[in-house]
Amino acid sequence: MCGTIPKSAVGDVVFRRRPHSNGFGGRSFSKKRSGGAHARTIGAMTDRPIKVLIAKPGLDGHDRGAKVLARGLRDEGFEVVYTGLRQTPEMVVTAALQEDVDVVGLSILSGAHLTLLPRITALMRERGLDDVLVTAGGIIPDVDVETLRKAGVAQVFGPGTTIAEVAEYLRANARPRD
Amino acid sequence: MRTLGRATSVGETETPEPADDRAARLTTAAVDGDRRALAQLLTAVENRSPVAEAGLRRLYSLAGSAHLVGITGPPGAGKSTLVAALIAELRRVGRSVAVIAVDPSSPITGGALLGDRVRMQAYAGDDGVFIRSMAARGHAGGLASSTGAAAAVLDAAGFDMVLVETVGTGQSEVEVAAAADTTVVLEAPEMGDEVQAIKAGLLEVADIVVVNKGDKPGAQRTASQLRAMLVAAASPKSFHRDANPARPRPKRPDVLLTTAATGAGVPELLVAIDRHRATGHVAIAETARLARAEAQVWAILGDRLRARLHAPETTAATTAILRDVADHRLDPYTAADALFESLLRGDG
Numbered sequence: 001m002c003g004t005i006p007k008s009a010v011g012d013v014v015f016r017r018r019p020h021s022n023g024f025g026g027r028s029f030s031k032k033r034s035g036g037a038h039a040r041t042i043g044a045m046t047d048r049p050i051k052v053l054i055a056k057p058g059l060d061g062h063d064r065g066a067k068v069l070a071r072g073l074r075d076e077g078f079e080v081v082y083t084g085l086r087q088t089p090e091m092v093v094t095a096a097l098q099e100d101v102d103v104v105g106l107s108i109l110s111g112a113h114l115t116l117l118p119r120i121t122a123l124m125r126e127r128g129l130d131d132v133l134v135t136a137g138g139i140i141p142d143v144d145v146e147t148l149r150k151a152g153v154a155q156v157f158g159p160g161t162t163i164a165e166v167a168e169y170l171r172a173n174a175r176p177r178d
Numbered sequence: 179m180r181t182l183g184r185a186t187s188v189g190e191t192e193t194p195e196p197a198d199d200r201a202a203r204l205t206t207a208a209v210d211g212d213r214r215a216l217a218q219l220l221t222a223v224e225n226r227s228p229v230a231e232a233g234l235r236r237l238y239s240l241a242g243s244a245h246l247v248g249i250t251g252p253p254g255a256g257k258s259t260l261v262a263a264l265i266a267e268l269r270r271v272g273r274s275v276a277v278i279a280v281d282p283s284s285p286i287t288g289g290a291l292l293g294d295r296v297r298m299q300a301y302a303g304d305d306g307v308f309i310r311s312m313a314a315r316g317h318a319g320g321l322a323s324s325t326g327a328a329a330a331v332l333d334a335a336g337f338d339m340v341l342v343e344t345v346g347t348g349q350s351e352v353e354v355a356a357a358a359d360t361t362v363v364l365e366a367p368e369m370g371d372e373v374q375a376i377k378a379g380l381l382e383v384a385d386i387v388v389v390n391k392g393d394k395p396g397a398q399r400t401a402s403q404l405r406a407m408l409v410a411a412a413s414p415k416s417f418h419r420d421a422n423p424a425r426p427r428p429k430r431p432d433v434l435l436t437t438a439a440t441g442a443g444v445p446e447l448l449v450a451i452d453r454h455r456a457t458g459h460v461a462i463a464e465t466a467r468l469a470r471a472e473a474q475v476w477a478i479l480g481d482r483l484r485a486r487l488h489a490p491e492t493t494a495a496t497t498a499i500l501r502d503v504a505d506h507r508l509d510p511y512t513a514a515d516a517l518f519e520s521l522l523r524g525d526g
Binding site for chain 2: 048049070071073074075076077078079080081082083084087088090091093094095097098099100127128129
């Protein structure tokens with residue numbers, strides 16, 4: 001996924017977030033290439049990359065997946081903040097708050113997701129970060145997904161998910177903010 | 179869409195808060211210590227939104243008391259680790275600190291991987307520390323175009339020191355020196371011979387040179403070489419026959435040795451940073467502040483001119499002139515004069 005970029009795209013592809021009505025009052029985002037004639041529709045909105053925090057809560061030391069995703073999202077035009085390993089919920093939420101990210105992506109392979117992830121979402125709510133999209137990835141059994149959704153994790157990406165799928169999901173669901 | 183509550187239902191229309199109201203709300207809260215509002219204000223600054231302009235108009239008079247310290251040096255020299263060590267030392271003596279850590283944006287996709295926080299994560303829950311990563315977003319020179327404004331916001335929010343960590347720099351990314359009161363240039367041991375040390379560029383703008391990784395072989399030797407080449411050569415004696423006293427003089431930086439990973443030498447570095455501000459060459463600092471003000475105003479003036487020339491009623495004429503230059507029908511000087519005249523006449 002983080003493969004080559006076609007020559008023709010060099011200097012041309014900048015991912016910008018431009019809202020378009022999807023006909024139902026909701027919004028979708030499209031990849032805009034420079035030179036187009038899209039009108040700016042919402043005054044408060046500005047063109048900027050989506051900012052994502054990739055965090056590794058808990059004690060597992062497996063960060064290859066998080067790093068590959070961080071790099072892959074970089075290649076998809078996102079601004080990615082990486083926290084490093086062994087983060088407490090407090091560290092993750094403080095980073096999300098100070099960086100004012102649009103998305104928090106939590107990578108966890110230790111099996112402690114039912115303990116740590118709801119703690120993170122609760123702390124985020126407490127700090128007023130209730131408009132930030134939270135997703136998770138790693139080794140999370142299907143039976144736990146519903147519990148995590150109820151706790152505020154919008155999407156769980158299991159093994160085999162491609163970076164393009166993650167990027168597409170984030171573009172469609174990250175809340176646009178200025 | 180699923181977020182943590184405050185779900186936007188389908189069909190809901192949001193009326194955006196007017197920029198002035200939002201700026202007033204965020205600046206008041208940020209100055210009162212609301213970190214979320216501060217973070218949102220920094221986002222506005224990064225995006226150069228109308229909220230940022232309104233916010234900076236409000237905040238600018240509150241800024242000016244923090245010590246702005248630039249940390250620069252080649253990739254891998256240990257800038258982030260040194261910043262983390264400086265945070266620890268500042269907190270030990272009870273001073274608050276904000277960090278702006280700049281990393282490069284991809285010139286191809288516009289994306290960025292901001293990895294400086296990794297070394298600074300120990301301060302969650304400490305309100306005296308605020309760390310913000312910034313993507314350079316295509317700006318060359320080691321900073322993002324909005325770094326100066328972001329530093330002013332953090333200054334106004336009341337932090338005692340604002341550390342600006344640049345992207346890993348080469349030989350000539352010296353922009354940080356204009357943005358900071360004190361510039362610290364980091365070198366790793368054995369990065370080059372004495373000739374590297376006497377080349378013009380990065381080392382010239384240093385107020386303090388730090389040889390990091392002081393526990394590595396060759397660190398002492400590197401520090402001695404730098405001292406010999408930077409300090410001795412710039413000593414006043416070598417200028418005693420200079421006829422023009424107003425000529426710009428090279429700086430005479432302190433050369434210090436640190437091991438950021440263990441904290442060795444860091445208290446001494448903080449003393450040197452404080453001393454530079456306290457006893458620093460006042461005239462030079464004054465000149466630097468004026469240059470910084472000028473750069474800020476010029477940049478905004480440039481933006482304003484561009485906006486005027488691309489206003490709906492003038493953009494066609496402007497584009498036509500630019501097209502003539504692109505096709506070599508008009509030279510760029512005549513074109514600039516024509517645009518400038520049209521602005522003065524008021525039809526721009």
